């Protein structure tokens with residue numbers, strides 16, 4: 001059972017407690033940006049004393065929100081700690097007098113050196129090392145946000161979160177087993193397709209965003225997009241026909257009905273065999289607190305979908321991480 005926050009995170013929280021910040025900015029790029037979307041959902045639901053915005057790192061620098069200043073806190077995330085836009089955003093925030101916290105795997109990286117308070121987390125996607133998902137990017141971000149909220153509102157969020165995170169990794173392992181046959185079947189159907197869309201809402205939208213742009217596009221070169229479950233009805237649903245392929249993430253948060261409506265439309269006007277539905281309600285999340293479950297479901301979705309991506313890769317003869325043409329191959333862009 002996890003009973004305490006990691007020491008580096010605790011130090012950052014103590015430093016934040018000494019600053020009466022009025023606003024929080026969550027800043028990153030790509031997959032690291034996607035976790036901020038879930039973080040904002042968590043904050044929107046629980047924080048009554050400060051609000052937050054999320055920004056792509058370069059947009060943050062160029063837009064330069066007028067509110068950014070000494071009474072703001074900026075949380076950045078970069079897995080490698082090398083993403084130049086994110087490092088630039090950290091420096092920009094510091095120039096404006098904001099307090100900065102940077103989440104990264106590498107505590108010697110440019111991001112770790114640029115921020116006031118670096119915080120470590122674990123990742124298996126890029127390192128291949130097995131981890132406890134409690135200490136993944138999502139897990140550590142939620143710990144940080146719960147700590148920030150509890151420091152002002154004493155909602156007991158951190159205790160509930162830590163108990164729930166203790167049960168996350170076993171829930172992920174169970175989900176892998178539960179989805180194995182479904183993924184086998186859908187991988188064979190989706191592998192030859194040109195386009196796959198991923199649809200979600202609320203706390204799960206970030207997982208859909210990351211899956212669409214960082215996995216299906218970046219690793220597989222599919223035509224792909226994350227579609228918000230209600231925005232779906234404001235344009236994208238015109239692509240639906242019997243051949244259209246969709247991944248639908250049905251979360252457990254307050255926006256679930258939005259995704260259910262889109263799923264029902266897809267099943268009615270598309271073809272059920274091309275709609276891969278992952279439903280938080282079918283997961284065994286034993287041990288987790290009811291009100292924390294909705295925030296942890298996206299981690300289960302993303303972890304299991306990552307395995308689905310490898311199944312597709314096997315059938316499509318794609319090398320996943322090593323198959324990029326531009327990222328980490330070119331530097332002059």
Ligand SMILES: N[C@@H]1[C@@H](O)[C@H](O)[C@@H](COP(=O)(O)O)O[C@@H]1O
Nearest residue numbers: 029030031032078079080083214
């Ligand atoms: N597809 C990758 C993402 O997976 C990664 O998150 C992002 C930023 O990288 P980093 O997290 O190292 O800053 O770059 C790309 O978008």
